[in-house]
Amino acid sequence: MFASLRLALLGVTAVVQGLGVAALFVHDHPAGRVAFAVPALVTLLCAVWVVRRRPLPKALVVGGTVAVLAASSVATEALPPDAHFGPAHWSYGLIGWHLLLLLLDRVPVLLAAQAAHVVLSVTQWVLAGAPERAEIGSAGVVVFSVTSFQLGVLVMSRILLRNARRAAEVAAERERAATRAALAEQWEQDLRAGFAGQLGATLPLLADLADGVLDPRADDTRLRCALAATQLRRLFAENDDVPDPLVHEVTACVHVAERRGVEVSLAVSGAPVPVPTDVRRELTGPLAVALSAARDRARVSLLRTEGEVRVAVIADAGVDFGTVTGRVEVECGTYGRHTRMEARWRTS
Template sequence: MSDGDGTRLIAVRYARAFNLTVIGIVAVWHAGYDLVIITRGWPMYDPAAAVVAAWLLLAAAQAAGAALVLRSALDARAARVLAAVTLAAGELAAAAYPPGAAISDLSWASNTVGWTGVMLLVRRPFREPVLFMLANIGGTAAHMAFDGSLDHVGATRLITVAYTTAGVQLTFTWLGGRLHRAARHATETAGQQAASRARAAAEEAVHAERRRRYEYLRTRVRPLLHGLATGRTDPGDDAVRRRVAIEAARLRRLFAETDDTPHPLLHELRACADVAERRGVAVTLLGYGVVPPLPTAARRALAEGPLLVLAAAATRARVTVVAGPGEVVVGVVADAAAEVAADVAAQPDGPSSPSVMHDREENRLWVETRWSPGGSP
């Protein structure tokens, strides 16, 4: 694992730990402390049904918010809607407090509302949790002003409570926001690095493929073209013409290997057949079954036998591809010269090579290449 991956994992884990911590605080506070306060002061609330409705509404907002946070699915709209529901539940609870009890042993909702806001708005710009806390404190101040308890002493108590509760909650929100931003930045950086490595790997693969093509041209095609150009090779010689047809088919297959097609093997065989058709050979290409994804080397080995036969076909050829979940078989029948059978038999044979069979009857040559995953090149 790279340093970038390690940094990303650390940042993500810390952010997730923060989320779990806040969810735990909200759950314990609401299901524990709030229920104790409500139970103890139950006779003092009026109407008591408002307290129950407020508690249930807060619990629903907290459950929905926690589920979305844990799934990293809490978008801006959902966060704001749930925050508004949370503030409304806090106001509903405060409406049931006795006069002068907005800051007392009976006022249970304000602190819970604040921690719920931390959970919901920690990933939002810091101004949003600040506005949320101000709205929460403002609601308490409004109730105090309504019942006449917002005097000098009441205002001092409100400021003290706001400093000790909202201050801690905003500090917690700021730290959580920093963690989430660090996690997001680390994730984006890791993604950019992964994309950069992928581009580098792709460029390296393209470069290697070009070098392979160049090496093929240098070792196989260049001597042939040089011989034709200098007159040392007779283009009227049947062996030379067959050699030219084979190399032309191999070149077409070589370039077809890198084409992005849904059926690469059939595409490469079609490229080989095109070379034969340009010489006037009638080629039929048939396919049965769905060809599974094959390594490039496997496709190359499967196409080599048909390539040799098509390059030597005189007037007609038929190529058949039969595919199944366990193997792929490519067969070709053509009116090819007898010498081609020797070329087919001379293909490299080994534990990783496909099995090749051939037969000749009168002027027709039959070649079958069979590949299975257990013997893939």
């Protein structure tokens, strides 16, 4: 936006400079010609950067400003005393455009340079000879018109720039919001997919119950329901933000068993260690199975030693799902009236 504005300004400056050629020959003077060449050169130099939409180098800005102000002074000086602010005074209107072109992004400096230009021109005019009242009037009109027009351009450009910046900010914020929404949706989908994968025995059980294939009063159905409830409860606990997620998940499983009327004694020992989510799943999965098989009493323990995390269930009834080896080792056994299940994970 800023680059486009300055490109427009470059065009205006070039046109105004071209139109000024006619005024140059009203009072032809060698100094006047030199003074005319300087702003033309500055315009050309600026064009090198402006056309490529690059910011102007500082040296060009400083040098150009000083050069055009000096050129204005020289051109004004070359005028006869009665020609000030008249049609022949080409430099007065033109230099303001150069200043705008050079200093559009440095508003305080631009205002100072414009003021300096006005003061310089007026001072030179006054020094050239006491002006008459009518001359003062017409000069005042010229100074006021030119200056206010150029300041008007400045104000409009600032407003345009501010609006453009706001629009860009709004667009960026909208884009960020859209990204956030997309991420949240992705996360929810992942969660859903994860849930569906973790639902385990629940969906077929619900389908069988709905179809009337299973008898809700049968022991086996009740056992399967107990297991599904425990698995669901464990799954819900999995995503909770708690300081000790493993204890949280174990406690969740225990709560389901207690709601069924099983008397559970839970013990936790050893300082907490970080356990990855999938390992937690492997540790608490067998716990859910063993605990949902318990009838009246169960002992659940979680022990964290130097190199191991061990989750164990001793219950009055259970399912023996043999021995599982892998990252988490699961061992099951029946000892007299008790069944025992232990899942062990080596931390190191």
